[in-house]
Amino acid sequence: MPPFLPAPGPTYAGADWGRAARGKSSPVGASRSQAQRDESTVESMYVAVSAVLLAGAAFALVASPALVFGVVHGDARRVLIICGKWAGAGVFLARLISGLWRW
Numbered sequence: 001m002p003p004f005l006p007a008p009g010p011t012y013a014g015a016d017w018g019r020a021a022r023g024k025s026s027p028v029g030a031s032r033s034q035a036q037r038d039e040s041t042v043e044s045m046y047v048a049v050s051a052v053l054l055a056g057a058a059f060a061l062v063a064s065p066a067l068v069f070g071v072v073h074g075d076a077r078r079v080l081i082i083c084g085k086w087a088g089a090g091v092f093l094a095r096l097i098s099g100l101w102r103w
Contacts, residue, residue, distance in 0.1 A: 047099030051092045059088035 032040075063084030066077040 043103050051095035054095050055088040055092035058091040059084040062087045
């Protein structure tokens with residue numbers, strides 16, 4: 001294990017932290033164990049939930065002057081809300097793609 005990574009905790013005591021631990025190096029057509037399928041489900045759900053939360057935070061950060069504080073009016077308010085939606089969508093896709101790509 002590289003020195004910059006933390007030591008495995010009790011949850012990962014038996015894992016080798018590589019592709020083999022997630023069933024990636026198994027032959028084509030080989031069935032995966034229930035634990036490997038559960039791990040896939042948990043990791044993909046974690047990525048999806050964290051992507052939604054980060055997207056909401058990005059939207060709130062960009063659109064909060066228009067929605068919460070009320071310091072922006074007119075067309076600028078509409079532009080901030082639209083930019084907040086785009087920022088949220090961008091952060092969502094970036095987190096989803098990076099999380100699933102690493103996994």
